Amino acid sequence: MCATSYQVANSFSGMTSLLWWFASFIFSSHAENIFPRPCTDPHPIDILLKGLRLDVHRQDAILKRSFDPESQAFAYRLTKTKNAPNFSADKIFTKCAFFPEEFSFFMTLKSEPDNLSSSGGGGSGRSLSNWDRQCIFSLRHPTKKTTLVALEIVDKRFILTYNNTRKRFADVSLSDSKWHSVSLSLSGGGAHLVLDCSEEQHRKIKRHFPAMLDTKGSIFQLGKCSRKTFPFQGLIKELLFLPGTDATSLACIQNGVRIEQGNTLVSPNRHFNYAGGRNHAKDGNSNEQICTWKDMGNIAYDLKKNVIKVCLNGIWRDAPERHQRRLDYFETYQDLFVEGGAVDVEVFSIPREGFFAAFASNAPVENKETINRTNRSRTKGNTPSRTSAIYKWMNGKFMLYQTLPSNAAHSFKSFRIGQQFFLAVANYGAAMDGSETTSTIFRWNMERQKFQIFQQLQTWTATDIEFFEIKGTKFIAVVNYAKGSSLLATSAIYRWNRKLRRFQKTQQLKTTGARDITAFQVLGYQFLIVSQAFNGRTTFLESVVFIWHDGKFVEFTSIETIGAVDWEYFSINNDHYLAVVNSYNFGPQNHQKAKTYSTQSTIYKLNIHKKAFERFQNVPTNSAIDCEFFTIGEQKYLVLSNAQNTADPREHDSVIYRWQGVDQFVAVHRMKLLPTADFEAFNIGPDIYLIYANPKSDISQVLKAKFI
Structure with a gap:
């Protein structure tokens, strides 16, 4: 039975102690014939502890001690x-x-890639993407401005840079x-990395490590490698430097676990070592069962005690009960x-800058200087008569940060792309x-x-814009609701040109009254689905699903909406799953025009064997306009907006549905809100x-x- 990150962290403590013991032995006088004496002091160095001792007395301490409830362990976070x-x-x-x-x-x-935390100064939240350069540590020369x-x-x-x-x-x-544990060693003509004592990689070195790399005047820095890097986003428990030896051979105990008589721990994968005769219990009345590096990522079941065991500090211990947060209500x-009101909101973060919310609004421009300050590049185009607003999270609240020229903005x-934010x-x-x-x-100016x-981009009544990536190539898709008096329009796909540093139109899609475009991937296939809302006669239309094939999008299937x-x-x-929001029932199918804003929205599930959404x-x-899926812990939710287009107040609730397995989605919260057009979920810390x-x-x- 595999665990997630529940049991792994504290198992490192016992194993690190073992690593220190072995290292002390190797660097003792008895080992002088095994390893030539290095130029440095022959002892393991705890880089994290060194930095912590200097940082702990600071009022604005950068190394924060944090408790990880999933692993029941304390570690450190760079802020x-x-x-x-x-x-x-x-x-x-x-x-x-x-x-x-x-x-x-x-x-x-x-690693905690989705973590939003205070970035120290202004209280702004941030979140890094996978493509950010996250620094663990560096040895740098401050005056020469070189990284050793x-x-x-x-x-x-x-x-590894050297x-x-x-x-x-x-x-x-x-x-x-x-x-995870990571061991990285360099010796002779090769570099060797071992992940979790199991996944190994070896790289030949064409350019050997310099024999006389001068460190005089240089400094060790935690979380800072250069101006373009960010501190490692997550928790660090150990960071050891071992001169002259390979940490993997010391820390990762090899296979050949001996099964002792009386072992009561079982797992779908293997049996676990029993501390045969070694008394680990405080009361001295019973033996405890030890765990090793090979037990990382596993849990075991104790047949005798009828409990689940987890590897903590080198010992199989009873798994502590975990309290899962459960949503009670929103306030x-x-x-x-x-x-001017808003029909869409987009939340996003920019590293080192903060957390933002952009509202697609329709506010009037105060004066032409507002546009001129924003449009430094003097790009030609229609002069916008309205603005949209961007808010920044500061000191626990959103504050107005910038207005952007727009023209009845409908979607953000x-x-x-690379290190640039758009x-x-x-x-x-x-x-x-x-x-x-x-x-x-728009592009962020650092x-x-x-x-x-x-x-x-040239558009006609654009209603939605989507960004997606296919095998490293970046695209933007824009859907147009109408062109002139005709609801038959063409929506466009733009491809990023790396040489020109611009998006170029690469394909047009025929659409009718298009309101939304959504990109998603299933089993390695890239899809686009376009909602078609109205053709001038009826809202009973088919939304079209496109699939990427031979360098372009082709029609894959359609769904009645x-x-x-x-x-x-x-x-x-x-x-x-795909969820569609059906907003308006108009046409021959509802010739009496009864309850036109009361509809049945639908959730579809992919049947992989039939290759169809059912x-x-x-x-x-x-009066629904938007559907947003979000999670809280292990709980899954859907929230449906309500623009309140009817006079009946009983039809004005925005509703939250919770996933309940075989019960499907069940309505659990009916919120008395103002009219809602778009929802976004986000977290700031917990x-x-x-x-x-x-x-x-x-x-x-x-x-x-x-929460409850």
């Missing part, structure tokens, strides 16, 4: 890179100022929010003044007559700390929030979750 914890290399290299030619690093860590040795993580790559050489180890999966947390989408807006056009307008891509116009305005893709337990569940909706856009007044709101 910012400014004034990163550092100490002089002269305190380590005391005999001579040269880095050893052969060495190894050993660390236990847990550094350890970084970029996506699934673990990178003497202007970068040695990359691919497919090192650390971004799964689980505890109003903040009112946001969004001039944030994305990044925000794209789909403009419907204030004329509301299907005339040509432009939708805009120096000015503002968004500026980067590129404009009624005034479809939004699609939401999500997965539960490896099953794939109807799974109908959900009653009123707190969970919902934010919604109000299309009918200037007040949108932030809701905060309360």
Whole structure:
């Protein structure tokens, strides 16, 4: 039976003690004939502890001691890179100022890629993507501004840098929010990495580690490798430097576990070692069962005690009961003044800058200087007559941060390409007559700390914009509701041109009254689904699913919908779902025009064998425009918006549905809110929030979750 990250972290403590014991033996006088005496003091060095001792007395301590409830362990978190914890290399290299030619690093860590935490200064939240360069530590020369040795993580790559050489180890999966051990050693003509004492990689070194790498005046820094790196996002329990030896051979006990008589621990994969005759119990009356590195990521069942055991501090112990947070209700947390109302909200973060919310609003421009300050590039296009608002999370609240020129904005989408951050807006056009307008891509200016116009796209009544990636190639898709007086329009796919640094139109899709486009992947296949809401006669239309084939999108299938305005893709337990929001029932199928805003929205489930999405569940909706899937712990939820287009107050609730297995989605919360057009869920630290856009007044709101 495999565990997630529940049991792994504290098992490192016992194993680290074993590592220290072996290292002390190897570096004793009896081992002088085995290893030549290195230039440095022959002792393991705890880099984390060194940095902690210097940082613990600071009022704004950067190394924060944190408790991980899943693993029941204490570890440390780096909160910012400014004034990163550092100490002089002269305190380590005391005999001579040269880095050893052969060495190894050993660390236990847990990546938290989705973590939002205070970035120290202003209280702004942030979240890093997989493509950020996350630094574990570096040895740098401050005056020469050179990096002697550094350890970084970029996506699934673990990178060792030395003497202007970068040695990359691919497919090192650390971004799964689980505890891992990493051993990295360098000797002779090779570099050797071992993940969790099981997955090994070896790299030949063309450029050997320099024999006389001078460390005089250099400093060790935790979490800072260069100006372009960010501190490691997660928890670090150990970070050891071992001169002259391979940590893997010491820390990772080999196979050949001896099964002792009386072992009562069983697992689907193997039996576990029993402490044959060795008394570990405090009361001295019973033996305890030990665990090793090979038991990381596993739990065992004790047949005698009828309990689940977890490996903690080298001993199989009873698994502590875990308290799972369960949603009780949402309460109003903040009112946001969004001039002109808003039909869409997009939440996103920019590393080192903060956490933001962009509202697709329709506020009037105060003066032309607002546009001129934003449009530094003087891109040609229609002069917008309206603005949209961006808010930044500061000191526990959203505050107005910037206004962007827009033209009856209908949708925002944030994305990044390399180290650049973008925000794209789909403009419907204030004329509301299907005339040509432009939708805009803004780029974040790191120096000015503002968004500026980067590129404009020709559109007609654009209703949605989507960013997606296919095998490293970036795309944007924009759907148009109408063109002129005709609801028959063409929506466009744009491909990122790496040389020109611009998006270029690569394909057009025929659409009718399109309101939404959603990109998703299933089993390696890339799909786009377009909601088609109205053709001038009826809302009973088919939404079209496209699949990527031979370098372009082709029609894959279609699904009958009624005034479809939004699609939401999500997965539960490896099953794939699509939820459609049907907003308006108009046409011959409802010739009496009865309850046109009361519809049945539908959830579809993928039948892999038939290669088709099949109807799974109908959900009653009123004036619905948006559907948002979110999770709290192991609980899954769907929230349906309500624009309150009817006069009956009984039909004004925005409803939250909870996934209950064979009961499917069940309505659990009916919220008395203002009109809602779009929901987004986000978290700041342990707190969970919902934010919604109000299309009918200037007040949108932030809701905060309360738990049982």
